[in-house]
Amino acid sequence: TKWVYGFGGGSAEGDASMKNLLGGKGANLAEMASLGLPVPPGFTITTDVCSEFYANDRKYPEGLKAQVSEALSKVGKTVGMDFGDKSKPLLVSVRSGARASMPGMMDTVLNLGLTDETVDGLAKLSGDARFAYDSYRRFIQMYSDVVLELDHHAFEELLETYKEGRDYFLDTEMTADDWVKVIAGYKKIVEEQLGRPFPQDPEEQLWGAIDAVFGSWRNDRANTYRRLHHIPESWGTAVNVQAMVFGNMGETSATGVAFTRDPSTGDNHYYGEFLINAQGEDVVAGIRTPQTLTKRAREAQGEDEPSMEEAMPDAYGELVKVFEKLENHYRDMQDIEFTIQDKKLWMLQTRNGKRTAKAALKIAVDMCKEGLIKENEAVCRVDPHSLDQLLHPSLDPDAPRDQVLTGLPASPGAASGEVVFNSDEAERLAQEGKAVILVRVETSPEDIHGMHAAKGIVTARGGMTSHAAVVARGMGRPCVCGAGDLKIDKSETFFTVAGRKVQKGDTVTIDGAEGRVYAGAVPTVQPELSGDFAELMTWADKARRMRVRANAETPHDAQVARDFGAEGIGLCRTEHMFFEADRIIAVREMILAESKKGREEALAKILPMQRSDFEKLFRVMTGLPVTIRLLDPPLHEFLPHSDEEIEEVAKSSSMDAQLLKDRAHKLKEFNPMLGHRGCRLGVSYPEIYEMQVRAIMEAACAIKKETGEDVTPEIMVPLVAKREELALLKVRIDEIALSVLKENNLKLDYLIGTMIELPRAALTADFIAEEAEFFSFGTNDLTQTTFGLSRDDSASFLPDYMRQGVFERDPFVTLDREGVGALVKIAVEKGRKTRPDIKLGICGEHGGDPDSIRFVEDAGLDYVSCSPYRTPIARLAAAQSKL
Numbered sequence: 001t002k003w004v005y006g007f008g009g010g011s012a013e014g015d016a017s018m019k020n021l022l023g024g025k026g027a028n029l030a031e032m033a034s035l036g037l038p039v040p041p042g043f044t045i046t047t048d049v050c051s052e053f054y055a056n057d058r059k060y061p062e063g064l065k066a067q068v069s070e071a072l073s074k075v076g077k078t079v080g081m082d083f084g085d086k087s088k089p090l091l092v093s094v095r096s097g098a099r100a101s102m103p104g105m106m107d108t109v110l111n112l113g114l115t116d117e118t119v120d121g122l123a124k125l126s127g128d129a130r131f132a133y134d135s136y137r138r139f140i141q142m143y144s145d146v147v148l149e150l151d152h153h154a155f156e157e158l159l160e161t162y163k164e165g166r167d168y169f170l171d172t173e174m175t176a177d178d179w180v181k182v183i184a185g186y187k188k189i190v191e192e193q194l195g196r197p198f199p200q201d202p203e204e205q206l207w208g209a210i211d212a213v214f215g216s217w218r219n220d221r222a223n224t225y226r227r228l229h230h231i232p233e234s235w236g237t238a239v240n241v242q243a244m245v246f247g248n249m250g251e252t253s254a255t256g257v258a259f260t261r262d263p264s265t266g267d268n269h270y271y272g273e274f275l276i277n278a279q280g281e282d283v284v285a286g287i288r289t290p291q292t293l294t295k296r297a298r299e300a301q302g303e304d305e306p307s308m309e310e311a312m313p314d315a316y317g318e319l320v321k322v323f324e325k326l327e328n329h330y331r332d333m334q335d336i337e338f339t340i341q342d343k344k345l346w347m348l349q350t351r352n353g354k355r356t357a358k359a360a361l362k363i364a365v366d367m368c369k370e371g372l373i374k375e376n377e378a379v380c381r382v383d384p385h386s387l388d389q390l391l392h393p394s395l396d397p398d399a400p401r402d403q404v405l406t407g408l409p410a411s412p413g414a415a416s417g418e419v420v421f422n423s424d425e426a427e428r429l430a431q432e433g434k435a436v437i438l439v440r441v442e443t444s445p446e447d448i449h450g451m452h453a454a455k456g457i458v459t460a461r462g463g464m465t466s467h468a469a470v471v472a473r474g475m476g477r478p479c480v481c482g483a484g485d486l487k488i489d490k491s492e493t494f495f496t497v498a499g500r501k502v503q504k505g506d507t508v509t510i511d512g513a514e515g516r517v518y519a520g521a522v523p524t525v526q527p528e529l530s531g532d533f534a535e536l537m538t539w540a541d542k543a544r545r546m547r548v549r550a551n552a553e554t555p556h557d558a559q560v561a562r563d564f565g566a567e568g569i570g571l572c573r574t575e576h577m578f579f580e581a582d583r584i585i586a587v588r589e590m591i592l593a594e595s596k597k598g599r600e601e602a603l604a605k606i607l608p609m610q611r612s613d614f615e616k617l618f619r620v621m622t623g624l625p626v627t628i629r630l631l632d633p634p635l636h637e638f639l640p641h642s643d644e645e646i647e648e649v650a651k652s653s654s655m656d657a658q659l660l661k662d663r664a665h666k667l668k669e670f671n672p673m674l675g676h677r678g679c680r681l682g683v684s685y686p687e688i689y690e691m692q693v694r695a696i697m698e699a700a701c702a703i704k705k706e707t708g709e710d711v712t713p714e715i716m717v718p719l720v721a722k723r724e725e726l727a728l729l730k731v732r733i734d735e736i737a738l739s740v741l742k743e744n745n746l747k748l749d750y751l752i753g754t755m756i757e758l759p760r761a762a763l764t765a766d767f768i769a770e771e772a773e774f775f776s777f778g779t780n781d782l783t784q785t786t787f788g789l790s791r792d793d794s795a796s797f798l799p800d801y802m803r804q805g806v807f808e809r810d811p812f813v814t815l816d817r818e819g820v821g822a823l824v825k826i827a828v829e830k831g832r833k834t835r836p837d838i839k840l841g842i843c844g845e846h847g848g849d850p851d852s853i854r855f856v857e858d859a860g861l862d863y864v865s866c867s868p869y870r871t872p873i874a875r876l877a878a879a880q881s882k883l
């Protein structure tokens, strides 16, 4: 078996299509090498090795060692060096690389292969002892941290103390001699902590690092990240071993990161940061403040330090050519890592860049207009989930604000919350339902859970490509980073900015688009949904097959939905109308009535109110279908519960408290979810449904007369298990509907259908379809009844199920294809067999979830219905699942 794939020197054994086997980083390094870009040679150990490693008790497959050493000597030949050689030592980096970029994995180890002997060889060869020892100290520290897992504070402290003793400020002030002394100190620390000396055998170093990468695939941080991002454990990681190039060879060397377009706004200009005389992770770690890439950015930010364009014009010119080549090749915005070794440019990584939702939209629309991609590709470039960011508020420009702090605008959006200083606390408070803003000096992969829990993130250190910035953008959290004036007190109970104190627990508001933090909660406004958004949505609408409706009861929600492009209402829950203050009294009278006559009297009071509700709804939705569900919840939900409440209600509505109490007691059920609800109410108390149907039909007639336009009421009977239930109710519904039409002397189409939310209904859908003109899958209840799992009670154990992998996803968020999905498919097939033109839709929470929408497309339903704010998400997801 081939376990190792080489690249470099103008060719490669792998390519970009091999991400599954080579990981993202390895596949793209191979692709760049084949494109003829300057990539230091190296090789990738495949993800299959990772799988074998775990399948065989952490042992490597046979033949791997030989393949690695062969690949390594080939790399040495290409660069004219030899791994472990005393005079011409090949140094390598060892880099993890999963299919999807994954913080939480082992960090990269640079300069591997340096020992007490080879470091002297490197010094002689380069003629630069300072550079050689700088590389060696970096290596010892990195290797000790990420491979040997020693405490890194000791190393940092030693260096700090050393620099203070010499009055140095920057690492670049250190001389070769200084580094030699620090190295001696480092080695002592290693020996003390490890109980043996720092490994002096390059071979041992290499395998130590490779072991560590594969080992990190299942460390806690990686596990957490995978869980949050639904990355299967079976994917495994690859390992990349690559010849070193050196950005720390003095003033003509540098290292940097760049995006081919602005990842925050999507603007079409190069964007990035670089550091002179530095290596790899210096940029990301925020140790020194990086310089800008372009002159334009330097001027915009009012920086003094020259940009790369100005300081290294030739290398910059090369880089720009690479940008163009890569963007045209990948036809997407690229996120690039590069190093300049003595004026020569080397490419170390490229990938499709993470971006904000706003940037994703702009880039997709721009690239389509530039002719780089087609409309349908543009539609697929935007993650429907991410639209959420855009559909949410930003700061009200007219609201007064009290600015506390400025920093870099690292990830847009506005959020308010209590200040917290550590990630565990952020997570805990968020679980209690509090909004928190995580404030840190800087973040690391250990903060992922806290960043996820927080509404927004603020850091004191780090640039636009720092860990905090990158992760926050990916998560869609507003983030302000590099706020240099922010001083977090050691006690972690307050921070100060220029003498002003902000306590833990104080509310602040952050504006990630502007890079500002304000005291208190600043009001927000809804976003403008025109421009790129509107354009992309019209492309999506062209591409999709399914209709998108909204779940709405109030005229306001219905209007929001229509503005967001909803094509009707898929679920109007009539009981929501019953709770309003002016009608709950009549509803309670109805419930308390001892006789049918008493009930009818109360219902007569409710009728005009319901009718006017429906009129308002139909007016917003003229020309579109509106599905109205008849009363569904058990009646006791409308009664007061505690004795106190009962007294109060009795007093305010002049009812008898004892009567109320008795009735509430009588209606109490052991398991209301499976109790006297849904169509069972209609069977027991036909007059309730009769009133509702009358209200619906009278409203439809009124609006037709008023507007001249049709409304198509779709009257939906909930919780049907047997055909007979629907048959019984349908006779009455038709009777009333027809008599209302006759009274109004109007013709108007209406449909009668049912929810499919019980397994029995799904399994007998062929019979039910004899009565039902449409099915709407109520996947919330269908999930509950299929799993025998109460959504409201599952919160206590669902996390256990998720953590232990019994559920990969929360089935109430993403539809369970295997079980619930199978029932849906059966119902679709059986329903269509009886009634080929039966209308089919889904109205559970799943209707707004992109993954579930994909299933709904596969199942061939006619529409999805979701909450009004998710309508655009559903439109886009519906398009993508068709494409």
Ligand code: ADP
Pocket (backbone or CB within 6 Å): 040, 092, 093, 094, 095, 096, 107, 108, 110, 242, 243, 244, 245, 246, 247, 255, 256, 279, 280, 281, 337, 338, 339, 348, 349
């Ligand atoms: P990450 O996935 O955390 O970005 P990488 O493997 O990309 O980790 O490594 C981080 C940085 O280390 C790179 O951006 C680059 O600057 C530096 N680096 C990695 N390999 C080499 C190399 N062979 N020569 C020089 N620098 C390297």
Ligand code: MG
Pocket (backbone or CB within 6 Å): 106, 107, 108
């Ligand atoms: Mg890293």
Ligand code: MG
Pocket (backbone or CB within 6 Å): 337, 349
């Ligand atoms: Mg990288």
